[in-house]
Amino acid sequence: MKKTTAYYKTFEGDSYQIGVLLGKWALSKPEMLKAMLLPPKVYPQKKLEEITELLDQYCSGINEEIQGFADTVGIERGQALFYAMTYLERGCSLIAAMPAKTQEGHTILARNYEFSDVMEELCFSYTQPTGKYKHLGSMINLFGRGDGMNECGLAVAQASCGMPVGNFEGGQKAEVSGLQFWAVIRGILENCQNVKEAVNYCMEVPIGYNMNLMLADKSGEIALFECIDGHKANKLLDGQTEESFLSATNHAVLTELKSFEKVILENSMIRNDLIVHFSHAREKFTKTDIKQLLSSPYPNGLCCHYYGDFFGTLRSMIFDVTAGQVEMTFGSPQQNDWQLFTFASQKDMEFSVQLPYEQTPKNFYNIL
Incomplete structure (x- = not known):
């Protein structure tokens, strides 16, 4: 520990x-x-x-x-x-549900974020820049954001799509020049009011990172945006669509982009299948149901403790965009308490975090 x-x-x-x-x-x-x-x-x-x-x-x-x-x-x-x-992370599981799919009738975006604690600030922040939308979000490299929700009720979170792209050891070289995900997410949080604006922004901005981006807003719309080597696609669900649920992990799920994918890890398929089964097994689900999925250990759930191999759960999060609040744990939800943040949460705080380092299973990084 x-x-x-x-x-x-x-x-x-x-x-x-x-x-x-x-x-x-x-x-x-x-x-x-x-x-x-x-x-x-x-x-x-x-x-x-x-x-x-x-x-x-x-x-x-x-x-x-x-x-x-x-x-x-x-x-x-x-x-x-x-x-x-x-200028051009690894894990992450993403869930978005419209009001028709949740017991409270709220729009929900949930996620687990896996990486290494030695390369993270482990800081969740409230930022109110003059002339832009104020937002709650996870800091990455101080100035970027890995996820968040703004005052308009727009929430966003990301997962790498395929092998991570970046200027770091082991990172895949970018196929196109563009921004990393943490700059794109900050741009969304500070400048977009809703899912449609965020999708339009993503389709316009040059993106050098391969990513799945999940979006939800308080009007009840949700969307998945995917980018691989500069190729982009999106799927938006609103009140006119029969579907009310989206999921993504670390591979492409949109048909338009599957042919551009170079590598699919077995653990990514297993995690997405878990989320899909979770959704199909319930007509409606609660936040407690989501917390159980986020907290249960892999391969029966989404929580991982492989911090030494850059795949340990650093935060579990539930964005309730209808209520304008975020519930989250710093570190594994198996060892750390859930905290509640709103736009009234403006007092600096520190949290003691337990990270249960575990040995990575030998077959965890199997390639399909």
């Missing part, structure tokens, strides 16, 4: 001011700060100019936020690792 600390932080102000707050927090966490920086003059100026322009177009405000961070920490802006990692 490993013990660590997770955080809930609030950031308000214009983009530069939020960057200053991030910088002050990072200065209080020297090891985290060190992991977020590159040495001076390492990142090529031409690439910095390209990613700066791309972010200004599709996720405006982040460059100013990073400048505030850099000025506070005392570095050049190009030393922020976010830039090198964003």
Whole structure:
């Protein structure tokens, strides 16, 4: 059993001011700060100019936020690792249900997120940037978001689709130039009001990452957006569709993209089959039902403890977009309590987190 600390932080102000707050927090966490920086003059100026322009177009405000961070920490802006990692994780299971499928009659988006705790801030934050939608979301590389819900009642979460793409050891090289998922998600949370706007945004923005993106809004619409090597497709469910449920793990489920997939892991198929069976076995389900699915150990459920191999549950989440609240655990839901967050949750908090490191089964990464 490993013990660590997770955080809930609030950031308000214009983009530069939020960057200053991030910088002050990072200065209080020297090891985290060190992991977020590159040495001076390492990142090529031409690439910095390209990613700066791309972010200004599709996720405006982040460059100013990073400048505030850099000025506070005392570095050049190009030393922020976010830039090198964003211009172009592994696990994750996604569930979205319309009101007709839930006992409360609410629209729900739920997910488990699997990765390694040593490469995560383990911080869930409230961010209110001037002139943009305020949002609750999980921080990635300080300036990105891995999931979240905004004040309009739009929720979003992602899972890698196929082998992870990125500028890191073991990552697949991007087939097209574009943004990482954490920049896309932040762009959605700060600029889109509903599922349709988010899908249109995703179809327009250049995306270098291979991902499944699940979306839900308080009007009752849900959608799955998929991207593989720049090829995109989406499926949207509304009040006119017979289906009321969507799921995705780490492979393509939309017919249009299946031919572009290079690798499918057996564990991804098993997890998605579990979710589909969970849905078909119930006319309607409750949040308690979802928590049981998220908490049950693989292969009978979605919870994994393989942190040493980048596949440990770092957070389990239920976004109730109808009620405007998020229930989540930091770390495995088998060992840690569920916490409730709303847009009134603006007091910084720390949480002691238990991570039950387990040996990865030999056949876990079998390729189909």
